[in-house]
Amino acid sequence: MDVKKLTEEDIKLNLSKLNDWEIKDKKLHKLFKFKTFNQAFSFMTGVAMVCEKINHHPEWSNVYGNVDVYLTTHRVAGITELDFKLAQEMDVIARSP
Amino acid sequence: MDVKKLTEEDIKLNLSKLNDWEIKDKKLHKLFKFKTFNQAFSFMTGVAMVCEKINHHPEWSNVYGNVDVYLTTHRVAGITELDFKLAQEMDVIARSP
Amino acid sequence: MDVKKLTEEDIKLNLSKLNDWEIKDKKLHKLFKFKTFNQAFSFMTGVAMVCEKINHHPEWSNVYGNVDVYLTTHRVAGITELDFKLAQEMDVIARSP
Amino acid sequence: MDVKKLTEEDIKLNLSKLNDWEIKDKKLHKLFKFKTFNQAFSFMTGVAMVCEKINHHPEWSNVYGNVDVYLTTHRVAGITELDFKLAQEMDVIARSP
Secondary structure, three states: OOOOOOOOOHHHHHOOOOOOEEEEEOOOEEEEEOOOOHHHHHHHHHHHHHHHOOOOOOOOEEOOOEEEEEOHHHHHHOOOOOHHHHHHHHHHHOOOO | OOOOOOOHHHHHHHHHOOOOOOEEEOEEEEEEOOOOOOHHHHOOOOOOOHHHHHOOOOOOEEEEEEEEEEEEEEOOOOHHHHHHHHHHHEEEHOOOO | OOOOOOHHHHHHHHHHOOOOOEEEOOOOEEEOOOHHHHHHHHHHHHHHHHHHHOOOOEEEEOOOOOHHHHHHHHHHOEHHHHHHHHHHHHHHHHHHO | OOOOOHHHHHHHHHOOOOOOOOOOOOOEEEEEEOOOOHHHHHHHHHHHHHHHHHHOOOOOEOOOOOOEEEOEEHHHEEEOOOHHHHHHHHHHHHHHH
16 A cells, blocks of 8 residues: 655646545545444444555544544555555445445 | 244244245244455444343344344244344344445 | 433532543543553543443543543433543553453 | 465464463364443454454354354364464453454
8 A cells, every 4th residue: 555645746646546536635535424423333343354454544523423534644644545445445345234 | 022932923023024034943043144354344333232221132143244143032042022022123233334 | 221411519529529620611621641552542442332322421532642522412412421431441441350 | 464374383383372262173262251231242243353354254153142153264174363363352352352
C-alpha cells in the first residue's frame, strides 16, 4: 500500500469514485447515518476489523445512529491511498450483508 | 415477554412465520451463512446487543462465514416466545442495513 | 431508573463516587485511554451492549487507543441518574475482565 | 508466519508455554470462562480483530459466559505456528485491559 501524500489532483480523482465522501478540515470525511444504534455499532465493528487488518485507523465519533468519520495519514500529514482504501471498505460494509 | 413453554402446535405456527428456522435437538435452530468472517462477526455483534437488551442468549458457534444458532429457554426446558422473538430479531439483523 | 434532571448538588455528590469523570460542556465527560485500538474497541463493544440494555447512549469518539465520552440525557436537557449509571458501568467494563 | 504442520514434539513444547490449552480432537483447544455474556462477547470482539489481522480464524462456540475454542490450520490438516500465535493472542486479550 502506497503511503505517499496524494496531490490535490489525485484526491479529486479518487473522490470521484466514491459516494458522499468529501474533504473537510484537510481530511477525508463522511457522515454515515443508520436508523438504529444497533446498525451503527455493527457497522463500526465491521470497520474495526478492517482497520486492524490494514493497520490504519479512523478518527470517528458516534451518536446513536450516526457515525462521523475523518480519515488522514498522520505520518505524512496528508491523505494517502490508505485513506481511500479504508473509505472504500467502509462503503462496502455499510451496504452489506 | 411470555416465558411459558410453547406447545408443539404453537411452535409450528410460529415457525411458519419465520424463514429457514427448524426444530433440531428440541431447540430452535438456524444456520446463517455469510461470505466473509467480517460479515458473520458484524452480524453476531448486532445480535449480541439484542441479547443483552432482552436478556436472552443463544447457543451459537462460528466458523469463518457460518453462524450456527440454537435457541431454547433453559428455565422452562423448552421453547418459548422469547426464543421466537430472538429468532425474528436475528433475521432482521442478517438482512440489514 | 429516575430520569429527572439532577441538581448541581446531586451531580457533585455522584461525581465524588466516580473516578476521573468531570463536567464538561454541561455533560458528564471522561477520556478513556487504552494502549491499543484493539483494547479501545473491545471496551466500546462491552459498553455498546450496556447501552442497548438500558436504552441510553453516549456521544463518543475514538482515535486509536482513546475513547472520549460525553453523557447527557437529551429529553431533560441535563444530566440524570441514567448518565451516572452508564458512567459507572463504563468504569467497570474498562477494568474487566 | 510458518504454516508447516508441527510435529508432536513441537506441539508439546509450544503447549508448555501456554496456560490451559490442550489437544482435543487433534485441535488446539481451550474453554474460556467469563462471569457475564458481556465479558465473553467483548473478548470475542478483541479476538475477531486479531483473526482478521493475521487471517486465521477459530472454530468457536459461545453459551453465555463460556467461549469454547478449537484451533487448527485446514490447509495443512494439522496444527501450525499460526494456531499457537492465535492462542497466545487470545490469552493476552482474556487478561486485558
